[in-house]
Amino acid sequence: MNELHADDAAEALAEVQRRQQQVIDQATVPGWYWWSVGALMVVLAAGVDIRTPAAIGGAVAVFVVGLLSATGLVVRSQFLRARLRNGLLDGRGVVAILGFVALIVGCTLGLAFGLRGAGVPYPATLACAAGGTAMGLGGPVLMRMLRRIMLGNRAGSAR
Amino acid sequence: MTAARFDELIHPPTRLAIVSLLAASQWADFKFIRDSVGLSDSALSKQLATLEQAGYVELRRAFVGKRPRTSARLTPAGRAAFEQHVAALQRMVAGSGLTIAPR
Numbered sequence: 001m002n003e004l005h006a007d008d009a010a011e012a013l014a015e016v017q018r019r020q021q022q023v024i025d026q027a028t029v030p031g032w033y034w035w036s037v038g039a040l041m042v043v044l045a046a047g048v049d050i051r052t053p054a055a056i057g058g059a060v061a062v063f064v065v066g067l068l069s070a071t072g073l074v075v076r077s078q079f080l081r082a083r084l085r086n087g088l089l090d091g092r093g094v095v096a097i098l099g100f101v102a103l104i105v106g107c108t109l110g111l112a113f114g115l116r117g118a119g120v121p122y123p124a125t126l127a128c129a130a131g132g133t134a135m136g137l138g139g140p141v142l143m144r145m146l147r148r149i150m151l152g153n154r155a156g157s158a159r
Numbered sequence: 160m161t162a163a164r165f166d167e168l169i170h171p172p173t174r175l176a177i178v179s180l181l182a183a184s185q186w187a188d189f190k191f192i193r194d195s196v197g198l199s200d201s202a203l204s205k206q207l208a209t210l211e212q213a214g215y216v217e218l219r220r221a222f223v224g225k226r227p228r229t230s231a232r233l234t235p236a237g238r239a240a241f242e243q244h245v246a247a248l249q250r251m252v253a254g255s256g257l258t259i260a261p262r
Contacts, residue, residue: 004165006255009248012175016245019179022195023187082180082187155182156245 013156020154024147027084033074034139038132040066041108045128049121088150096149100142104131163250164243168213173198174206178241181216181233189229207231215240 040063047059078084108131115123151157169178176196181187193203210216215237219230233241 004170004251006251009251010255012170012172013245013248013252015172015175016179016182016248019176019195020183023180023183026191080188081191082184085183085185088183155179155242156249 016156017151017154020156021151023082023084024088024150024154026081027078028143028147029074029139031136031140033070035132035136036070037067037139038128038135040070041128041132041135042125045112045124046122049123049125084150088153089146090149090153093146093149096142096145100138104135104138107131107134161242161246163246164240165247166240166244168209168215169241169244173202174210177203177206178210178215178233178237181231182238182241184232186219186230186232189231192231210237213237 043066044059044063047055047057047063050056050059108127111130112124112127115126120126169175173196177192180192180195189200189203189207192198192207193200196203198206207216207218211218214234217232217234219232221228221230
């Protein structure tokens with residue numbers, strides 16, 4: 001150990017951080033996933049707005065199959081590589097995820113009820129189009145935030 | 160605060176890369192580790208066997224469909240040794256005034 005110089009130690013620490021970053025980066029949810037979920041929300045809402053049993057049944061089926069397929073693809077690709085250690089995502093990450101979901105759901109519902117109150121046709125579809133767009137644009141922002149938190153929590157990071 | 164202890168077994172570059180990958184994972188797939196670190200199957204098997212013998216790594220062999228799949232993870236002892244090793248490196252760097260810049 002005595003023969004190890006400080007610059008060698010710094011290089012080793014940089015390698016430690018870089019390798020952990022590799023694991024964190026491969027676990028990022030891809031941008032297409034957020035847009036897919038947004039589009040599926042619109043399909044579901046359109047079924048609800050049309051109000052025929054066939055439309056509702058078809059929309060629910062598309063939503064469930066689409067969501068399971070998209071989520072399955074993302075989870076499977078991570079399962080085949082590496083599963084992130086739980087400790088990387090601390091309370092801030094959980095708050096960010098819950099806040100993101102609450103914001104999307106709250107704004108979408110609020111907009112839908114507002115549009116319906118104003119007598120606008122297809123209020124749920126229009127609100128979900130806005131909510132889905134927010135999800136498509138906001139998902140990658142959430143991912144960047146979570147990535148920053150996880151990079152800060154990896155071993156060897158200054159905390 | 161983690162105690163600092165330089166670990167000769169972890170420190171060689173290849174093993175440091177493997178253990179660092181595992182430190183951020185619950186489980187990591189053999190192929191993912193192999194491709195990330197740029198080793199052959201046999202070279203990675205050898206390194207993992209060394210870490211397993213030291214009690215630092217646990218290997219899990221399973222079948223996905225008909226295909227065999229090997230995953231690895233750090234044991235609690237391996238994680239503790241890694242964190243102590245990182246603390247030892249940090250202490251050395253802190254004493255020198257250098258900064259860490261991941262590529």
